[in-house]
Amino acid sequence: MTDAPTPADPVIRFAGVTKRFGPLTVLDDFDFAVAPGEKVTLIGPSGSGKSTVLRILMTLEPFQEGTLELAGIAYHQPKGRGAFRASEQHLRQIRTHVGMVFQSFNLFPHMSVLRNVVEAPMVVLGLARVEAECRAVDLLRMVGLSDKKDHYPSQLSGGQQQRVAIARALAMRPRVLLFDEPTSALDPQLVGEVLGVIRSLAHEHDLTMLLVTHEMRFAREVSDRVCFFDKGRIAEQGEPERIFTNPEHPRTREFLQSVL
Numbered sequence: 001m002t003d004a005p006t007p008a009d010p011v012i013r014f015a016g017v018t019k020r021f022g023p024l025t026v027l028d029d030f031d032f033a034v035a036p037g038e039k040v041t042l043i044g045p046s047g048s049g050k051s052t053v054l055r056i057l058m059t060l061e062p063f064q065e066g067t068l069e070l071a072g073i074a075y076h077q078p079k080g081r082g083a084f085r086a087s088e089q090h091l092r093q094i095r096t097h098v099g100m101v102f103q104s105f106n107l108f109p110h111m112s113v114l115r116n117v118v119e120a121p122m123v124v125l126g127l128a129r130v131e132a133e134c135r136a137v138d139l140l141r142m143v144g145l146s147d148k149k150d151h152y153p154s155q156l157s158g159g160q161q162q163r164v165a166i167a168r169a170l171a172m173r174p175r176v177l178l179f180d181e182p183t184s185a186l187d188p189q190l191v192g193e194v195l196g197v198i199r200s201l202a203h204e205h206d207l208t209m210l211l212v213t214h215e216m217r218f219a220r221e222v223s224d225r226v227c228f229f230d231k232g233r234i235a236e237q238g239e240p241e242r243i244f245t246n247p248e249h250p251r252t253r254e255f256l257q258s259v260l
């Protein structure tokens, strides 16, 4: 089964999006929509285009054709006009509505944990320091790092750095939070603490979440919908229980057998 009903008022919508890297077509006439508050996980083989979807959403990658709608803002790229690149104004709008947690944390190394979390709300949203700090203190408590607010990233474990990165993304109060393999760079013993924070977020908040992960058990626990990606297409999607216990597409079965 490749089709999922399109939500009436999606917060994310790709319609006929084509993305090429030189001669390589990664997404071909790609359609995909996510409802507000939905938690959707993209799984699939390496190189199938999962991260590219997130990077296009975050405007980190231009695309060649199609329409992208994000939090009510639409971007259309007509065929044959080169690659869509967002204007400065678009970039600002996107970055206010969408947060992204990367594999490699990407914290500012010269800033304390607290400063990492308050920086964007102050600079981008114009929040007063006292308000941004209040927000940051709450979020650092939520990710279990209240006692590390004056530390620098180099003084933290990878798992702690990633939890700061999650707090930093949440400090912007985004409508959509993207996770690109958030535990891939971590030592195995640190994976659980990061997944725990994301799991609580997924279960306790109405934030829209789109995740790329190789952690299948985690995908099963947190997702409303799992999409199996194969060669730039969603070969199969559905509720996690069904996808993991009774996959219909041969490629999904083959993939799950190789990773479970």
Ligand SMILES: Nc1ncnc2c1ncn2[C@@H]1O[C@H](COP(=O)(O)OP(=O)(O)OP(=O)(O)O)[C@@H](O)[C@H]1O
Residues within 6 Å of the ligand: 021, 024, 026, 044, 045, 046, 047, 048, 049, 050, 051, 052, 053, 212
């Ligand atoms: N900047 C780039 N330049 C050229 N090719 C790229 C670039 N970024 C990605 N690709 C190619 O696009 C394809 C899709 O990559 P993408 O990272 O989206 O896959 P993925 O499914 O997320 O893989 P993984 O699970 O390994 O992260 C791959 O063949 C990759 O080599």
